[in-house]
Amino acid sequence: MSEAVAGDISSIQKAAVLLMSLGESDAAQILKHMGPKEVQRIGQAMAQLANVQRHQVEKVLDEFLILVGDQTGLGLGADGYIRNMLKEALGEEKAGSLIDRILLGGNTTGLDTLKWMEPRAVADVIRYEHPQIQAIVISYLDPDQAADILSNFDERVRLDIVLRVAALETVQPAALQELNNILERQFSGNNSTKSTTIGGVRTAANIMNFIDSSVEAELMESIRDVDEDLAGSIQDLMFVFDNLLDVDDRGIQAILREVESETLILALKGADPDMQEKVYKNMSSRAADMLKDDLEAKGPVRVSEVEVAQKEILAIARRLADNGEIVLGGGGEQMV
Template structure:
């Protein structure tokens, strides 16, 4: 295949998966720019792309041209992108995620190779994971739910029976640490070999904050029902979980600088839909942190926007909450009040 054919968008000789295309694109950008892109991706997406980068060997010029056809002139001379370069991957992930978050992911990508054990579940559909743990002991279910990312855990819990769901969340809230032997035993139960080098040190897992994080990603109807059930069993625990949860209405408690930073990361389309279902205090907080002209345009868009489904409003609000949480974890804003520890 000629360079011209590749630049015109014709496929190279081998089929390049979408994940591999993303990996080639990032490798062509350079560490700093690639890190900026990764900041806008979820942890599971970062891991998938990172694994693809680590496993790639020789990338031909035709393949680069196919993935970056409109930028072929800029990357035409870069035949050796250094794909698979460990130092590049370490620097890029550290810049994107910070040292603490990047450390375990780097070990998983560069040391562990293919994901196995509990980490395998992160790549599976929530319903499939639910089927795997459905008949396990509730404590095993709680460990799995605590280990996975909150958004995935919320979807898995939604597939379980409401009584089981309540039991699991209560156990998640009471979890603190787990010995590596227990993780190894769990991997044996799942018929997978644990990777990532279980150390002799107990791992922090679960807790009330983790339970609150998971519930933040649940559908509002499930979240409300589950919280009511927890109140019946343990009112104090329910209150603590509520205090730690960060919902859209809590944006009114974020300081002005935080709101301004958040607004720079949120599209106006998503903001309009989210505000359709918010109270006046949140709207006032948003409007007061925009220029007069921008606030007027947003108000006009809100008035012109017709009826919106509740599910669409909730989805838009969760998108904004996710951005707020990511920025808070990166130290860019302080959520304050609910959703993080008070100083």
């Protein structure tokens, strides 16, 4: 079993150990309730398990029992409660858009199925559809998957889609109906007259964060040629590896617990000294010394490998931020 830099197994490895301990049938029932990204990450961690020591398994099970013991029924069936509460408090009309933002995707089963598909397969599904439909689909999916899908289109189509994503604010029922037809009527839709909030400049920036660096620079230049102000807005909202300097120490420590040793070494190989020091000071002195030794022994690496590693860490940072576990500073997150 690979160990995290801090000397302990990561959360994803703990989940893998727990599921492997439960047996195939029970583990399968749990995985049914997870999203595609969670299933993929846990599946990879399970495949990498080797030489798990008994005390590690016992520690994982003990932590799980303590966590379960602290849980309550609060949160179960929360969607219905939230809808009814907001409608009663604000009225049907005022609550509508707020509910859309909080519970976006609750009825979009057709779109959700795309999250389980390979990027190339999704690109094939939407390749010959209207560009606005392509933009809606791209906006709905996770930024890293959306970026991979865009890589399957040529430069002209990529530019058109990103510009449309940035311009999106709401989706009208007619557009959702068209999307419903594309997805073979799997999308349940909403026959009301309310619009759904989706897309926007921040969505475009999040997608750009995951696009390959060489393509990203070319695409950004094309956007700048079309709309210089829009390009500036997207650039301001993009969160890059150096922006991790603005994350507080607690946030950095949370990120490090999720990062594999080899990924961290590659990412820091191309990082500024300030970023390296930020990482060192949030580790034990022993772990920091080991990391420094590993960096020196690593030797030259390809820039593309560094970029992939840094994007992987950024994806972890965004996931933790989305879950409310850390706060991203700098251009990636506005503070209020």
